[in-house]
Amino acid sequence: xxxxxxxxxxxxxxxxxxxxxxxxxxxxxxxxxxxxxxxxxxxxxxxxxxxxxxxxxxxxxxxxxxxxxxxxxxxxxxxxxxxxxxxxxxxxxxxxxxxxxxxxxxxxxxxxxxxxxxxxxxxxxxxxxxxxxxxxxxxxxxxxxxxxxxxxxxxxxxxxxxxxxxxxxxxxxxxxxxxxxxxxxxxxxxxxxxxxxxxxxxxxxxxxxxxxxxxxxxxxxxxxxxxxxxxxxxxxxxxxxxxxxxxxxxxxxxxxxxxxxxxxx
Numbered sequence: 001x002x003x004x005x006x007x008x009x010x011x012x013x014x015x016x017x018x019x020x021x022x023x024x025x026x027x028x029x030x031x032x033x034x035x036x037x038x039x040x041x042x043x044x045x046x047x048x049x050x051x052x053x054x055x056x057x058x059x060x061x062x063x064x065x066x067x068x069x070x071x072x073x074x075x076x077x078x079x080x081x082x083x084x085x086x087x088x089x090x091x092x093x094x095x096x097x098x099x100x101x102x103x104x105x106x107x108x109x110x111x112x113x114x115x116x117x118x119x120x121x122x123x124x125x126x127x128x129x130x131x132x133x134x135x136x137x138x139x140x141x142x143x144x145x146x147x148x149x150x151x152x153x154x155x156x157x158x159x160x161x162x163x164x165x166x167x168x169x170x171x172x173x174x175x176x177x178x179x180x181x182x183x184x185x186x187x188x189x190x191x192x193x194x195x196x197x198x199x200x201x202x203x204x205x206x207x208x209x210x211x212x213x214x215x216x217x218x219x220x221x222x223x224x225x226x227x228x229x230x231x232x233x234x235x236x237x238x239x240x241x242x243x244x245x246x247x248x249x250x251x252x253x254x255x256x257x258x259x260x261x262x263x264x265x
Contacts, residue, residue, distance in 0.1 A: 001058040002050075003236060004043065004082070005229035008035045008075035009067025009095045010114075010190065015042045016225035017050055017057075018233050025050055026226040035074045054086065059241060061091035061232030063098060063223060065250035066122035066159070067114055072249045080244040089241035091232045094250065096124040096157040099188050101227035102220045104128065108184030108212075109154060109176075111169065113191030116159055121191045122252055123165050124157030125172065159253040162195055166202045177208050186214040188221055 005016040013035040016026040027042040027049075029035075047054060062079035065072040083090045099112040106128065114122040129150050154172050155165070169185065177183050187199060192215050203213045215221075235241070 002052065002056050003059045003061055003091070003229060003232050004057045005061045005063075005093070005225045005232050006039070006075045006079055007063040007095075007098075007223050007225035007228050008039065008071040008078075009063045009065055010071065010223035011068075012222065013038055013042065013071075014223070014225035015039065015046055016229040017046055017052070018226075018229035020233075022230070022233060024226045024229050026224065026229075028224070033068075033071075035071055039074065039078055057082070057086060057088065059089050059091060059232075059236060060086075061093050061228060061235075062247070063095045063225070063228045064092040064248070065095055066116075066157075066252040067095055067223065069249075069251060072251065076247060076249045080247055083244040083247075090244050090247045091235050091241055092247050092250070093228045093231045093235065094157060095223060095228075096122065097126065097153075098223070098227040098231045100126050100128065100151055101230040102188060102216070102224065103186065104149070104230070106186065108186055108214075109173070110188065111155070111185055112188040113165070113195065114189045115191045115194045116253065119162050120159055120253075121162055121165060121195065122157070122159050123155065123189075123191070124153065125155035125169060125185075127152045127154060157252075162198060166199070166206070170202070170206045173207060173211050177211050180210075182210055182212070184212040184214060186216055188216040190222060192216070192221065 001020050003018050007014045011032040012029050014028040018024045027046045029038045060079045060082045062075045096112050109125055109127050111125045116122050155168050
């Protein structure tokens, strides 16, 4: 079984294939905001590289938002069209949560921020939890540990005014720092470009010295279909597939045109 994952919520579209073993292949566009033109050719290239046909896809996943409104619509519509043509199920992968898989060995707090304009961001905060317990296999030594990973959602994914988000993060970080000698938070997403200086000022004014604030490097900073694929595989294992008719965009706020129309009214 292979899951096709589509990511179009950011400036550069990407697609990925993941099998039940968790083996991932990804294709990333080198053009910005050209999703309609590039998406289907990238899927074709990816299938040929894996020596697969379109009929080998057992489920289609899509990064459902938030992000670019146009990009979200393109991704969801494409996923629904593929699912209809192949008569397969879909998976809606929350874009913010997919960033967990940008850093799945990271012990700190993962905080993606997307620039939503007007000093607003789409954001959430997450942290991996790894529970160790003795292996149960008959052939395993009782000293061997098996690690199971889950995550905490420290800040619910939503649209926030930047000061509101930073205040939420401050409360969480100061609380966590009381039980940790060293605490880190890493920011991801295009919001780093617009709000990095404000975040640094907030760090200097609000946080304890044992709290490190980091910014993801360019290789892992933005949305990527490989992370969407990994999250989708977890959802698949949990049975969280849905009909194409139930697959919906997740915008998290109204479009600017809608807001302006309401203001005039």
